[in-house]
Amino acid sequence: MRRATRDDFTPLPLEAAPRLLGAELRTVVDAAEVRLRITEVEAYHGQGTGPTPDPGSHARMGRTARNATMWGEPGHLYVYLSHGIHSCINVVCGPEGVAGGVLLRAAEVIEGADAAARRRRAALPLTAAARRDLARGPGRFGQASGLQHPRHDGIDAIIGAELNGAVAELWLPDAPVEIASGPRVGVAGVAGTDAFPWRFWIDGDPTVSPFRWGRGAQLAQAESRQSPG
């Protein structure tokens, strides 16, 4: 494993996303350390970047107070509140000034399972299934990591600077992993179809979250199959 550099995330999200598979996010929050081996991610582009505009991205409407971190320096973490409840984590990717992020959707807990379980309010001792589920899905991943919206939004995972009681570091794997790809989970409309195969995961890993169609995505998928091109 080697420490990630700023350059690792300067490419646009679609290129940077696969290199986060098998990588580890190490967090120390309130003096509790957790290491998460990332098994599932999704790329989200800014308007007008990448092979096509991304209608599924928080950046699609331009810069707002909520998504401003996506325009910042790569390697910082964009932490947003999902459904008013869950803190979800992206690694900001792409050059500074260009919006982009890679959502960390699932991981295997390598170290700090006790701290993660405490945050998840999981019963101890952990069953095999409970251990698998500790960081399975973006909301659970955020909870297990201890990082929270809004006070950890924008934390720098390259230099590992402390922010409001938290430190985050990214470590990249030495050996490549076997990668699969497909539509993003829970994304509405055409952005959630295989016209946007922007979800990447480690093939066969049990911690990868189950697929779910977004609103109207299944219909859009059927229509695009009828009239391809």
Place this chain on the structure above:
DNA sequence: CCCAAGATGGTCT
């Protein structure tokens, strides 16, 4: 102003 919808997860039927 009002309201629907969301990069979700837990619980109940």
Place this chain on the structure above:
DNA sequence: GACCATCTTGGGT
């Protein structure tokens, strides 16, 4: 599979 929690945002009157 349905419903709910809870808060931010965007779009329509």
